[in-house]
Amino acid sequence: MVLRPTFGHVPPFSPGQFNMLYRFGLGEVAISICGDPSRPDEIVHTVRSAGKITSALVRVAPGETVGVRGPYGTGWPLHPMEGKDVVLVAGGLGLPPLRPLLYELLAHRDRFGRLEVIYGARSPKDLVYYDEIQRWRVRSDLRFQVTVDTAGRDWYGDVGLVTARIPDARFEPERTVAYLCGPEIMMKLTAQALEERGVADDAIYLSIERNMKCAVGLCGHCQYGPEFVCRDGPVFSYRDVKPRMALREV
Amino acid sequence: MDELSVGSKRILEREDFPRLLAALTAAGYRVVGPTVRDGAIVYGDIRTEEDLPIGWTDRQEAGTYRLERRNDTALFGFNVGPHSWKKYLFPPRERLWTATRVGSSFDVAVEEDTGPPMAFLGLRACELAGLDVTDRVFDGRVRDPGYHARRARTLLIAVQCGQAGGTCFCVSMGTGPGVTRGYDLALTEIVGPPHHYFLVGVGSPTGASVLRGVPLSPATERETGAAETLLAKTAASMGRSLNTEGIHDLLLTNMEHPRWEIVARRCLSCTNCTMVCPTCFCHTTEEVPELSGDRVERWRRWDSCFNLEFTQLHTSNVRKSPLSRYRQWLTHKLASWYDQFDTSGCIGCGRCITWCPVGIDLTEEVAAIRSTVAASPAVGGHR
Numbered sequence: 001m002v003l004r005p006t007f008g009h010v011p012p013f014s015p016g017q018f019n020m021l022y023r024f025g026l027g028e029v030a031i032s033i034c035g036d037p038s039r040p041d042e043i044v045h046t047v048r049s050a051g052k053i054t055s056a057l058v059r060v061a062p063g064e065t066v067g068v069r070g071p072y073g074t075g076w077p078l079h080p081m082e083g084k085d086v087v088l089v090a091g092g093l094g095l096p097p098l099r100p101l102l103y104e105l106l107a108h109r110d111r112f113g114r115l116e117v118i119y120g121a122r123s124p125k126d127l128v129y130y131d132e133i134q135r136w137r138v139r140s141d142l143r144f145q146v147t148v149d150t151a152g153r154d155w156y157g158d159v160g161l162v163t164a165r166i167p168d169a170r171f172e173p174e175r176t177v178a179y180l181c182g183p184e185i186m187m188k189l190t191a192q193a194l195e196e197r198g199v200a201d202d203a204i205y206l207s208i209e210r211n212m213k214c215a216v217g218l219c220g221h222c223q224y225g226p227e228f229v230c231r232d233g234p235v236f237s238y239r240d241v242k243p244r245m246a247l248r249e250v
Numbered sequence: 251m252d253e254l255s256v257g258s259k260r261i262l263e264r265e266d267f268p269r270l271l272a273a274l275t276a277a278g279y280r281v282v283g284p285t286v287r288d289g290a291i292v293y294g295d296i297r298t299e300e301d302l303p304i305g306w307t308d309r310q311e312a313g314t315y316r317l318e319r320r321n322d323t324a325l326f327g328f329n330v331g332p333h334s335w336k337k338y339l340f341p342p343r344e345r346l347w348t349a350t351r352v353g354s355s356f357d358v359a360v361e362e363d364t365g366p367p368m369a370f371l372g373l374r375a376c377e378l379a380g381l382d383v384t385d386r387v388f389d390g391r392v393r394d395p396g397y398h399a400r401r402a403r404t405l406l407i408a409v410q411c412g413q414a415g416g417t418c419f420c421v422s423m424g425t426g427p428g429v430t431r432g433y434d435l436a437l438t439e440i441v442g443p444p445h446h447y448f449l450v451g452v453g454s455p456t457g458a459s460v461l462r463g464v465p466l467s468p469a470t471e472r473e474t475g476a477a478e479t480l481l482a483k484t485a486a487s488m489g490r491s492l493n494t495e496g497i498h499d500l501l502l503t504n505m506e507h508p509r510w511e512i513v514a515r516r517c518l519s520c521t522n523c524t525m526v527c528p529t530c531f532c533h534t535t536e537e538v539p540e541l542s543g544d545r546v547e548r549w550r551r552w553d554s555c556f557n558l559e560f561t562q563l564h565t566s567n568v569r570k571s572p573l574s575r576y577r578q579w580l581t582h583k584l585a586s587w588y589d590q591f592d593t594s595g596c597i598g599c600g601r602c603i604t605w606c607p608v609g610i611d612l613t614e615e616v617a618a619i620r621s622t623v624a625a626s627p628a629v630g631g632h633r
């Protein structure tokens with residue numbers, strides 16, 4: 001979904017931030033911004049129909065108005081990747097929040113070393129940005145791997161979990177920064193696999209998802225230990241959240 | 251009459267108390283304070299002194315609350331009830347804005363807050379501390395416009411506690427029983443006999459100005475002394491206590507303590523504790539459409555971390571078990587609140603203990619966790 005302002009201008013966003021999207025009469029939902037940060041004139045969101053509001057959002061017709069508040073949250077820190085190898089690992093709908101980061105990285109390709117992207121989805125039909133992925137896959141300045149949990153015989157790609165791709169991924173662990181986005185269990189296992197290869201826990205960043213109502217640190221819904229995910233996150237360093245991720249139902 | 255200076259103390263005779271109410275009304279305040287309703291002392295509009303719980307007191311224990319007759323005519327001879335002042339500053343339900351359909355688009359009109367100034371009559375020391383906590387939540391790093399506007403025009407008339415309730419532990423939390431700051435006026439009620447009067451402390455120029463026209467007399471040393479003796483007696487008769495030393499780390503390093511399991515077997519997830527707590531601030535939003543479908547209102551209402559849907563994410567919930575929800579509540583209130591707002595989230599008012607239908611007592615829960623880890627060197631970091 002591509003939105004243009006009906007008044008005012010679109011404030012710039014950092015990769016990893018999110019907006020609150022409002023559908024008239026139904027309410028708001030937090031959706032990460034997944035467009036190109038160098039193109040601030042439009043607001044791009046990838047929405048999967050899951051609940052009452054998202055299913056109404058995917059039916060929005062051209063010319064209709066959607067309410068937008070944002071951008072909110074901290075975003076992916078960019079400075080740690082200077083001169084390092086960079087690994088992006090996305091699970092399911094974890095790719096959209098990482099896409100602006102990938103645009104940003106490709107726009108400054110000379111500032112860092114190798115670039116590995118590992119994207120896993122449940123099945124081939126769950127893959128998003130299919131055409132764009134084909135274009136990324138043929139580029140020589142990054143390696144973009146796609147893997148699915150299960151597939152029919154018409155799938156020629158990899159089958160398996162993203163964590164299984166970590167041991168062979170090309171990066172120098174001591175000088176690597178990793179950005180993870182996907183289900184919490186997938187991020188935990190991926191972070192552990194990266195740590196096993198020697199990546200420092202404070203060089204691993206991940207995006208935590210929680211219920212959000214206000215997005216400004218007031219309604220209490222998004223609390224994750226002492227942090228408000230809407231304001232202090234959604235991006236955290238793995239070092240900061242590791243003890244919490246080891247617990248259930250925090 | 252010259253305006254009284256901040257810090258001065260005067261005597262208001264019991265018979266002249268209505269003059270204070272009249273002065274507040276004349277100054278344009280909507281006076282709200284304690285009143286008896288449905289077998290409890292709650293907060294409501296006070297038009298005459300008859301609206302106050304004259305001659306009533308409350309008996310409180312874990313899971314029980316009972317009103318009883320006093321053998322005197324004290325106006326403030328009780329402790330705190332199921333309501334807290336937050337309901338005036340952060341209403342249980344509040345309209346935030348209205349959206350109106352315009353063609354394929356819509357306009358949004360934000361609610362303007364236009365109520366009269368309020369005078370809170372009868373805030374206890376812990377409740378003043380509670381306002382300080384909610385100020386940090388709603389009027390600190392984030393500013394809630396409605397809360398800010400209402401808070402800014404509210405006059406605070408505190409009352410010293412002449413007795414402690416069965417579930418009170420303000421001494422442990424450092425929030426009472428003495429009112430020391432943050433008030434416009436502070437009253438100490440000395441019931442006598444023979445002499446029934448109020449010692450009035452002036453806390454702000456606004457407080458001084460509302461006293462204009464109220465008959466007051468100078469306070470003697472004996473009268474101020476009587477007020478101090480009363481407070482000392484209250485401090486010595488707390489119903490509960492809570493050792494807060496290192497409580498932040500104590501709780502956060504014991505997230506898998508077996509005690510959570512034990513308390514979770516009792517907890518009904520009824521949300522009572524969060525509804526009565528003066529500092530719980532969690533809320534949710536709802537869309538209220540008009541029948542025509544062309545106008546829709548955005549309301550917010552109190553929510554609770556004990557509700558299953560509170561942590562709804564896609565088709566599941568993060569905190570499914572009652573254990574995880576009680577643990578979230580207690581660790582937030584007594585530990586992570588420090589990280590978020592640089593204060594405890596608990597003011598020691600005891601409401602959650604009294605109004606829990608199964609009598610769960612947070613002071614007991616903390617003590618149980620502490621008793622098993624007291625000897626461990628891992629605990630002890632102070633907060």
Ligand code: SF4
Binds near residue numbers: 529596599
């Ligand atoms: S947690 Fe309980 S004792 Fe503490 S402020 Fe809230 S209601 Fe009062």
Ligand code: SF4
Binds near residue numbers: 523602605608609
């Ligand atoms: S602790 Fe008591 S009051 Fe709070 S949710 Fe559980 S049963 Fe209800």
Ligand code: FES
Binds near residue numbers: 213214216219
């Ligand atoms: S979404 Fe309301 S506090 Fe974060």
